[in-house]
Amino acid sequence: MKYMDEFRDPATAKKLVEEIKRLAPIARGQREMPLQIMEFCGGHTHTLFKYGIASMLPADIEMVHGPGCPVCVLPMARVDDCVAIAEQPSVIFTTFGDAMRVPGTRKSLLQAKADGCDVRMVYSPMDALAIARKNPEREVVFFALGFETTMPSTALTLLQAYREGLKNFSLFCNHITTPATMRAILTDPDLRLDGFLAPGHVSMVIGAHPYDFVTRDYRKPLVITGFEPLDILQALWMLVKQFAEGRCEVENQYARIVPEAGNVAGLKAIAEVYETREHSEFRGLGNIGDAGVQIRDDYAAYDAEKKFGLPIDFAQGAVGYDPEHLKCADVLRGVMKPWECPAFAKTCNPQNPLGALMVSPEGSCAAYYAYGKLAKRS
Numbered sequence: 092m093k094y095m096d097e098f099r100d101p102a103t104a105k106k107l108v109e110e111i112k113r114l115a116p117i118a119r120g121q122r123e124m125p126l127q128i129m130e131f132c133g134g135h136t137h138t139l140f141k142y143g144i145a146s147m148l149p150a151d152i153e154m155v156h157g158p159g160c161p162v163c164v165l166p167m168a169r170v171d172d173c174v175a176i177a178e179q180p181s182v183i184f185t186t187f188g189d190a191m192r193v194p195g196t197r198k199s200l201l202q203a204k205a206d207g208c209d210v211r212m213v214y215s216p217m218d219a220l221a222i223a224r225k226n227p228e229r230e231v232v233f234f235a236l237g238f239e240t241t242m243p244s245t246a247l248t249l250l251q252a253y254r255e256g257l258k259n260f261s262l263f264c265n266h267i268t269t270p271a272t273m274r275a276i277l278t279d280p281d282l283r284l285d286g287f288l289a290p291g292h293v294s295m296v297i298g299a300h301p302y303d304f305v306t307r308d309y310r311k312p313l314v315i316t317g318f319e320p321l322d323i324l325q326a327l328w329m330l331v332k333q334f335a336e337g338r339c340e341v342e343n344q345y346a347r348i349v350p351e352a353g354n355v356a357g358l359k360a361i362a363e364v365y366e367t368r369e370h371s372e373f374r375g376l377g378n379i380g381d382a383g384v385q386i387r388d389d390y391a392a393y394d395a396e397k398k399f400g401l402p403i404d405f406a407q408g409a410v411g412y413d414p415e416h417l418k419c420a421d422v423l424r425g426v427m428k429p430w431e432c433p434a435f436a437k438t439c440n441p442q443n444p445l446g447a448l449m450v451s452p453e454g455s456c457a458a459y460y461a462y463g464k465l466a467k468r469s
């Protein structure tokens with residue numbers, strides 16, 4: 092398939108839905124509950140709702156929305172650290188647009204900007220580097236966050252700053268790794284998952300093999316998939332086929348983009364710049380050992396944590412918990428649907444988000460809200 096329309100072809104979609112419906116009861120077997128399949132990535136959640144895929148699936152399949160949005164798993168305490176850096180008079184704090192609206196315990200970066208801090212939205216870390224070149228008398232910090240998808244670009248930007256000998260540029264590193272996050276989900280006693288749709292863009296960087304532990308250690312089938320409707324439907328068909336045939340494998344539906352070995356140059360840049368972090372607090376998932384990364388000592392001069400003596404909270408393993416009435420943590424872990432949160436579509440909405448899942452376009456609350464899934468009956 093070469094063109095976008097071909098990935099949205101209704102006739103092919105219909106055939107796949109029919110085949111999923113035929114196989115699903117066989118795949119479910121003797122399970123009391125429907126097959127619970129987690130789509131790890133928020134991009135997949137949006138495709139499921141935007142194209143009505145979720146409502147086409149048979150009752151034997153229940154989609155569980157995962158934490159695969161880097162903005163959504165950002166703890167409030169980390170936003171507080173961002174604000175603390177941005178409040179330094181010499182600093183230009185740069186970030187992607189959606190991160191600006193995530194509430195911290197005191198304020199969001201957008202509120203910090205309104206209060207006079209120099210917070211600027213950029214489209215890439217290289218934009219931040221350009222700002223640093225133009226403002227040698229200021230400290231320019233880029234808020235580096237995301238799963239493995241964005242790690243190569245921040246690593247390469249840091250290496251470029253290093254080569255140029257720029258002294259006024261640093262990364263505030265909040266990158267996290269997908270396989271370790273999946274492992275934490277698999278060991279969560281509240282979750283009973285049967286299989287995974289794995290994120291295509293992360294897999295484009297890491298390849299297929301880092302997921303081998305999911306099938307080997309936890310016996311959960313996994314299919315790497317893309318973001319078009321036919322990608323998702325084909326991946327679901329591949330997954331139910333595995334169940335029906337009694338197989339448990341890592342399969343790659345997105346082979347047109349995802350090489351088995353990943354992006355070798357990107358992985359090299361990641362390994363050069365980052366190392367595993369001891370404390371990695373995830374919103375809703377708690378402290379996940381070895382899931383986050385930090386900048387290696389060789390590049391300490393480009394590490395905003397070291398430059399600004401932060402993060403006090405992270406370095407001590409402390410966390411910033413959400414207020415009790417906001418159920419972001421339970422929605423993130425997949426044990427609660429967005430409409431079950433008392434704030435959903437009432438006090439929390441895209442115009443006035445109380446949690447990151449409503450801020451980010453990839454957040455499951457934003458997806459439910461955008462596509463009218465405001466209550467169970469809808």
Ligand code: SF4
Nearest residue numbers: 419432435439446456
């Ligand atoms: S509706 Fe708002 S407060 Fe509730 S879980 Fe979603 S983002 Fe969090």
